[in-house]
Amino acid sequence: xxxxxxxxxxxxxxxxxxxxxxxxxxxxxxxxxxxxxxxxxxxxxxxxxxxxxxxxxxxxxxxxxxxxxxxxxxxxxxxxxxxxxxxxxxxxxxxxxxxxxxxxxxxxxxxxxxxxxxxxxxxxxxxxxxxxxxxxxxxxxxxxxxxxxxxxxx
Amino acid sequence: xxxxxxxxxxxxxxxxxxxxxxxxxxxxxxxxxxxxxxxxxxxxxxxxxxxxxxxxxxxxxxxxxxxxxxxxxxxxxxxxxxxxxxxxxxxxxxxxxxxxxxxxxxxxxxxxxxxxxxxxxxxxxxxxxxxxxxxxxxxxxxxxxxxxxxxxxx
DNA sequence: ACACGATAGACAACCTGGTTCACTATTTAG
DNA sequence: CTAAATAGTGAACCAGGTTGTCTATCGTGT
Numbered sequence: 001x002x003x004x005x006x007x008x009x010x011x012x013x014x015x016x017x018x019x020x021x022x023x024x025x026x027x028x029x030x031x032x033x034x035x036x037x038x039x040x041x042x043x044x045x046x047x048x049x050x051x052x053x054x055x056x057x058x059x060x061x062x063x064x065x066x067x068x069x070x071x072x073x074x075x076x077x078x079x080x081x082x083x084x085x086x087x088x089x090x091x092x093x094x095x096x097x098x099x100x101x102x103x104x105x106x107x108x109x110x111x112x113x114x115x116x117x118x119x120x121x122x123x124x125x126x127x128x129x130x131x132x133x134x135x136x137x138x139x140x141x142x143x144x145x146x147x148x149x150x151x152x153x154x
Numbered sequence: 155x156x157x158x159x160x161x162x163x164x165x166x167x168x169x170x171x172x173x174x175x176x177x178x179x180x181x182x183x184x185x186x187x188x189x190x191x192x193x194x195x196x197x198x199x200x201x202x203x204x205x206x207x208x209x210x211x212x213x214x215x216x217x218x219x220x221x222x223x224x225x226x227x228x229x230x231x232x233x234x235x236x237x238x239x240x241x242x243x244x245x246x247x248x249x250x251x252x253x254x255x256x257x258x259x260x261x262x263x264x265x266x267x268x269x270x271x272x273x274x275x276x277x278x279x280x281x282x283x284x285x286x287x288x289x290x291x292x293x294x295x296x297x298x299x300x301x302x303x304x305x306x307x308x
Numbered sequence: 309a310c311a312c313g314a315t316a317g318a319c320a321a322c323c324t325g326g327t328t329c330a331c332t333a334t335t336t337a338g
Numbered sequence: 339c340t341a342a343a344t345a346g347t348g349a350a351c352c353a354g355g356t357t358g359t360c361t362a363t364c365g366t367g368t
Contacts, residue, residue, distance in 0.1 A: 005270075007267025008200065010274075010287060011175040016294035018168040040354085044253050046162060056316060068355050069316070075353085089238075092316040092363045112159025124289050132289050133164060140170035168362060194325085222326055224346070229324090246334045246345040 005078055021116050027113045034105045044072050045081060045098060045106050052097040054087075081105060175216050175270050182266045188259045190233050198226050199235060199252060206251040208241075235259060 022039050034082055047053070047061045059069035073096050076082045081102035087093035098106065121129045178195050183191055201215045213223035227250050230236045235256035241247035252260065257260070275283045 007264055008270055010194055010271055011172050011179075011267070013287060013290035013294055014172040015173070016195050017290050018172060020294055021165040021168070038353095053318075055318095064354090065356065066317075067319090069356085071354065079180050090316085090364070094317070110161055113165070117164055120293050124294055127291055128285065132286055133167060135282055135286050136171050138168035139274050139277055140174055143267055148247065208345070209347095218325090219327065221328085221348090222348075225325065241345095244335070244345085248346070
């Protein structure tokens with residue numbers, strides 16, 4: 001039909017939706033004392049999680065090389081969001097853990113995401129939003145963490 | 155409630171949805187004779203459009219510096235998707251136009267996007283998909299082209 | 309017991325795509 | 339006719355990605 005949206009609107013809207021949320025998150029995060037956190041860092045810290053991880057493991061989780069993961073960890077370390085310590089059980093390994101500051105950023109992010117989702121729910125209605133989430137779940141891969149975010153665009 | 159999805163699932167699903175479509179597009183595009191086109195290039199060509207543009211204007215549209223826009227145009231030119239010609243009315247300007255090959259990539263992209271959308275419609279139902287699109291439209295900015303795609307992630 | 313393969317991390321060289329600064333050429337406005 | 343604005347380009351730099359190479363350590367099989 002002639003008044004269908006052009007085919008490229010759907011992917012663009014998905015991206016804009018993503019960007020809208022991420023931009024709002026980081027604007028609020030900056031206001032709450034974390035102005036240096038970049039979107040990338042949020043994903044990486046989320047992937048590091050409470051239990052810590054290693055560069056190799058992190059690379060696997062994110063779908064990038066261990067060297068790339070290592071570089072990102074270095075940046076995060078410089079910013080004070082993570083710290084590295086040798087694993088006493090395997091002195092080759094270095095465990096990457098969130099610092100209190102990293103943890104703070106992560107818990108604030110979680111809260112802000114909930115608020116942003118609530119904002120959408122207020123606009124769309126909780127039911128429509130749940131439907132949207134369910135539909136997206138149905139057409140996207142299960143493993144939410146293999147985003148391959150970094151560099152997939154090049 | 156305790157079994158709500160974590161707040162970060164929504165943005166991630168949006169991104170995964172986007173990536174799923176874009177990856178499928180480029181896999182198919184590669185199969186149809188455009189293996190060198192990167193996601194970025196599709197956006198840029200879309201933004202160049204049928205009427206052509208200039209580096210400065212393109213930069214404004216995409217939300218990047220004119221130099222960055224110029225570099226991308228250079229790449230696209232090297233790949234044979236666009237060509238540049240001096241504007242006879244203002245010899246400072248260089249008009250960037252799609253070549254036949256660029257146009258071919260763009261029209262194929264449009265058709266492939268329609269097919270991908272049809273695939274989603276088959277999974278979700280046309281009505282649910284329309285609802286999803288309508289909801290996304292309601293929570294995202296109107297101007298679909300100020301994506302600021304490039305580099306917003308860093 | 310030990311040699312050897314697998315693994316973790318680090319370093320270097322390189323690519324892409326972004327940034328800012330500086331500069332030239334041209335157009336436009338006063 | 340001069341001065342400001344604009345288009346394009348080049349250089350230096352940055353982030354984050356890649357591959358290849360190297361070292362240290364671990365774990366296994368003979």
